[in-house]
Amino acid sequence: MEQIAPLRVRAPKLDGLASGVYLIGAGPGAADLITVRGSRILAQADIVFYDALIDLSMLDWCSSAKLVQVGKRCGSHSSSQHFINKQLVDAASKYPVVVRLKGGDPLIFGRAQEEIDALEKANIPYEIVPGITTALAASAELKQPPTTRELSRTLTLTTLPGRCAHEDYKTAIYYMARDQLSEVATTLLTQGYSANTPVCLMESVSLPAQRSFACTLDQLRFGDVHDHFLDKQPVVVMVGEVYRKKLQTLFPFIESQNHFNLFQKAS
Amino acid sequence: MEQIAPLRVRAPKLDGLASGVYLIGAGPGAADLITVRGSRILAQADIVFYDALIDLSMLDWCSSAKLVQVGKRCGSHSSSQHFINKQLVDAASKYPVVVRLKGGDPLIFGRAQEEIDALEKANIPYEIVPGITTALAASAELKQPPTTRELSRTLTLTTLPGRCAHEDYKTAIYYMARDQLSEVATTLLTQGYSANTPVCLMESVSLPAQRSFACTLDQLRFGDVHDHFLDKQPVVVMVGEVYRKKLQTLFPFIESQNHFNLFQKAS
Numbered sequence: 134m135e136q137i138a139p140l141r142v143r144a145p146k147l148d149g150l151a152s153g154v155y156l157i158g159a160g161p162g163a164a165d166l167i168t169v170r171g172s173r174i175l176a177q178a179d180i181v182f183y184d185a186l187i188d189l190s191m192l193d194w195c196s197s198a199k200l201v202q203v204g205k206r207c208g209s210h211s212s213s214q215h216f217i218n219k220q221l222v223d224a225a226s227k228y229p230v231v232v233r234l235k236g237g238d239p240l241i242f243g244r245a246q247e248e249i250d251a252l253e254k255a256n257i258p259y260e261i262v263p264g265i266t267t268a269l270a271a272s273a274e275l276k277q278p279p280t281t282r283e284l285s286r287t288l289t290l291t292t293l294p295g296r297c298a299h300e301d302y303k304t305a306i307y308y309m310a311r312d313q314l315s316e317v318a319t320t321l322l323t324q325g326y327s328a329n330t331p332v333c334l335m336e337s338v339s340l341p342a343q344r345s346f347a348c349t350l351d352q353l354r355f356g357d358v359h360d361h362f363l364d365k366q367p368v369v370v371m372v373g374e375v376y377r378k379k380l381q382t383l384f385p386f387i388e389s390q391n392h393f394n395l396f397q398k399a400s
Numbered sequence: 401m402e403q404i405a406p407l408r409v410r411a412p413k414l415d416g417l418a419s420g421v422y423l424i425g426a427g428p429g430a431a432d433l434i435t436v437r438g439s440r441i442l443a444q445a446d447i448v449f450y451d452a453l454i455d456l457s458m459l460d461w462c463s464s465a466k467l468v469q470v471g472k473r474c475g476s477h478s479s480s481q482h483f484i485n486k487q488l489v490d491a492a493s494k495y496p497v498v499v500r501l502k503g504g505d506p507l508i509f510g511r512a513q514e515e516i517d518a519l520e521k522a523n524i525p526y527e528i529v530p531g532i533t534t535a536l537a538a539s540a541e542l543k544q545p546p547t548t549r550e551l552s553r554t555l556t557l558t559t560l561p562g563r564c565a566h567e568d569y570k571t572a573i574y575y576m577a578r579d580q581l582s583e584v585a586t587t588l589l590t591q592g593y594s595a596n597t598p599v600c601l602m603e604s605v606s607l608p609a610q611r612s613f614a615c616t617l618d619q620l621r622f623g624d625v626h627d628h629f630l631d632k633q634p635v636v637v638m639v640g641e642v643y644r645k646k647l648q649t650l651f652p653f654i655e656s657q658n659h660f661n662l663f664q665k666a667s
Contacts, residue, residue, distance in 0.1 A: 163437070164436075165440065166437055166530070168427065168434065168436070168532065169435070169436055170433055172436050173432065238536045238540075240536065240539045240540060240545035240547075241545070241547065242553075244549065246545050246548045261540040262540065263532045263539070263540040265435065265505075265530045265532065269533060270530050272507045273507060273528040276516060276528055278508070278510070278512050279508070280559075281513045286559050286560050287556060287557070287558040288508070288556070288558070289555070289556045289557075290554070290556075291554040291555070292553050293553050293554060
């Protein structure tokens with residue numbers, strides 16, 4: 134088991150862990166879905182800036198660090214990106230190991246470019262540690278590859294309801310789409326997707342509160358699903374023929390807990 | 401540090417780790433880019449079926465397990481998928497914890513559907529643990545988000561040179577494209593991409609042998625890059641406007657080692 138440093142007692146530095154800022158992907162939420170590299174750097178962090186979206190048990194990895202919550206959560210207060218950038222730059226002059234812990238993968242729809250630009254402008258050394266992006270964690274929980282040799286050999290990840298052009302053999306996964314479900318469906322139907330194209334939706338991926346649903350694009354358009362979601366929980370929307378079997382097992386809106394609650398705690 | 405069980409001495413089982421088959425994503429190659437969950441299950445594995453592509457230091461996580469190499473490597477012998485499926489099913493009747501360790505994420509271009517179908521048909525319980533897919537590990541090494549708010553809000557992952565339709569604001573990342581570089585370039589140029597669209601290529605992502613290159617689509621078409629690659633190493637190809645700055649720092653074909661050699665070893 135990973136040794137977690139007790140509160141306020143500093144663990145020894147990893148040999149060769151350079152001073153600087155580490156942008157680390159926390160993964161989808163469950164504390165043990167961070168990478169080993171990410172967890173080891175967190176254990177050595179002096180200060181950690183974390184997103185509001187990250188499950189708090191994730192912070193057990195860095196119990197000896199100063200913790201600063203930043204970032205956004207649907208509908209509540211958020212630090213502006215500009216202010217986060219400034220905090221990172223300022224912290225780098227005061228602390229040897231600064232971590233910016235971002236939900237999912239730090240480079241997928243995470244505004245990392247702005248943080249990278251700020252660090253480069255200030256000549257601060259930084260490294261990036263990838264994380265499990267939500268689309269892939271949701272696929273693992275669903276036990277459904279987003280691509281298969283027969284049905285789809287292309288996967289598109291997007292935040293834009295209007296940007297997935299119709300194409301045979303294609304799966305699309307939408308991030309941050311909780312408030313745009315009808316718009317996603319309407320756009321895809323307009324582009325030629327059939328009304329009975331299967332859709333899977335998953336809320337709070339990998340967390341104890343995880344729930345998944347399946348429906349058709351037509352049902353998604355008419356809002357039949359929206360009432361089933363909890364407020365403020367992130368939802369990932371998966372569209373494509375590969376999900377057809379899930380219409381039998383997850384329809385109508387069967388709630389499905391994730392399988393790994395026993396591994397949720399970091400320690 | 402993670403405790404690795406010494407050779408042939410069985411570590412105690414994790415509480416509640418059910419018998420069955422675990423499809424685990426090994427990540428791109430570096431041993432510490434597996435998830436904590438994946439590393440913990442590996443430490444409890446009785447038998448591990450691993451891809452030829454996985455860096456061997458990854459197997460330090462499961463030094464007490466029986467190890468069976470399966471899977472393919474460019475140009476050399478490969479186990480047929482049908483035979484791998486049969487091995488998994490057979491092993492599940494003999495060993496409590498069976499691991500299928502797959503490079504990258506197990507569900508991205510990994511033929512996992514066939515293994516899942518075989519396990520379900522045989523009524524064998526199984527779980528899937530996601531892994532860092534190569535596209536995101538390469539992005540972290542490049543320090544370049546594949547999507548940015550200004551240039552691209554859509555990322556397409558594919559194995560098909562002909563399947564990325566032209567669209568504004570889109571980044572495409574090709575897997576397993578080492579032998580199709582000219583075909584990828586020609587297709588994209590035909591679809592309207594401009595000849596000076598930037599391309600980044602990365603070989604042996606996250607491993608000590610990692611190298612990266614940048615060029616334009618035009619150069620890719622004429623094969624200027626191919627001679628720089630090593631035989632049999634996997635290559636990921638990233639295309640899009642977000643990579644324009646890399647033309648200055650990685651062109652012409654500057655070899656760039658990865659930054660994390662100090663973390664390569666699992667123990």
